Amino acid sequence: MDTGTHFVMGIALGGLATLDPVVAGSSITASAVMVGTILGSQAPDVDTVLKLRNNAVYIRNHRGLTHSLPAIVLWPLLVAGAVFLFFPDSNLLHLWLWTFLAVFLHVFVDIFNAYGTQAIRPISSRWVALGIINTFDPFIFGIHIACLILWGFGFPPGYTFLSMYGILIIYYIARFREQRIIKKAVKVQIPEAKRIIMSPTMRYHSWKVAVITDKHFYVARANNGYVTILDKFERIPLPKSEILDAAIHDKNLAAFLSFSPVYRWEIESMDNYHEVRFIDLRYRSNGYYPFVAVVHLDRDLNITNSYTGWIFSEAKLRKKLNILPG
Structure with missing residues (x-):
């Protein structure tokens, strides 16, 4: 929390x-x-x-x-x-x-x-x-604030918070139930799903969903029990690549891989450098995937710069990597 x-x-x-x-x-x-x-x-x-x-x-x-x-x-x-x-x-x-x-x-x-x-x-x-x-979670935070206010108005704190915890237990059970319902709905749309990763949002009935199958990654959104598939990516194994072999030793990329269970990757060669990018698929926001790891290598495959974290625009990412515009 x-x-x-x-x-x-x-x-x-x-x-x-x-x-x-x-x-x-x-x-x-x-x-x-x-x-x-x-x-x-x-x-x-x-x-x-x-x-x-x-x-x-x-x-x-x-x-x-x-x-x-x-x-x-x-x-x-x-x-x-x-x-x-x-x-x-x-x-x-x-x-x-x-x-x-x-x-x-x-x-x-x-x-x-x-x-x-x-x-x-x-x-x-x-x-x-x-x-x-x-x-x-607005509900969890809000019910704590409400009970603190009741305490301030003279309600007995022990029984007030004991009642609050009883309500929260019911709330957690309801969240488990909704998660299970959505996973069943995902299975209906994507029967070949091997793993379903769900991330709740601050809105009670809104969830971010990432699905792993043998051949594809799916990114979806669940609202009020209805699942909408937003993106589909081919699940391509990491290639045997000198560029990737060099980038994988970077501390930022290593940290990303230790944390992210579902991602896609890109390798792109520019005039003066290579770029290796890994993109976490769990956190799609307004059509953008903000949690990334990016490694830049020179033509001799020496790591020149790297970054991992939350970036909501390419312009900010370029600034983090000290890439001049144009």
Whole structure:
């Protein structure tokens, strides 16, 4: 989820904690738990700072080690320990328990995004991405804000947020059900589908769909249960190419390939350089595929420039690659 949603989730857990008699019976422990749940709900995303280095490092590592099984154990210890230094009279056990719940919930809800996490690392390094909840879900964020407002008007926080979580469980079940219905509709239109990758949008009944078959890639959009195929690409295996063999060692392209499960590729030779481009097919937006990896090589196959990330126009891509217009 996005940072704002994780933040309100942390506050909500602090409110839910008032149902704990130990927390409810001590204002110091209640304050410590609130700080612990807020910080715990943010801690796994500390790897966002990797974006300051470059996109390749960020793509390869975001939601990786910091969202792994060891991290779920380590973060609560670090956060609760730090908070306890400022609230030494609080109950450390209950502070740790609620902080642990905040960290666990952060990683758990991220699994439901299309981006996913490496939540079962080190058992497996594969990405777990269920693809039923958008990174920012207006309903989830909105119901948290609504319950916080009710709390401000004097509603009991414990039961208010307990009711909210009951509603959210129903919401998640409804999202799973809609995803299953759309996958069945895709199968009707594309019976040969081997894999269906779905990405929810911020609109409740709108989904982006990428389909892999033995011979083709399909890009589709699902709205209100109806599936519309937007693009179809021939699935061409990577060729044996000196240009590609040289480009594949680039850090930006390697990061892209470690993250993207469905893509097409292009190799184009210009007057002074070769361009290798990989295009992720999951994120079609207004007829454009914004998530790409591009590598430029000179005539001697030395990598001269590269980029991976989100680009919504060729002009911006050329600027990223330091290509002069004309």
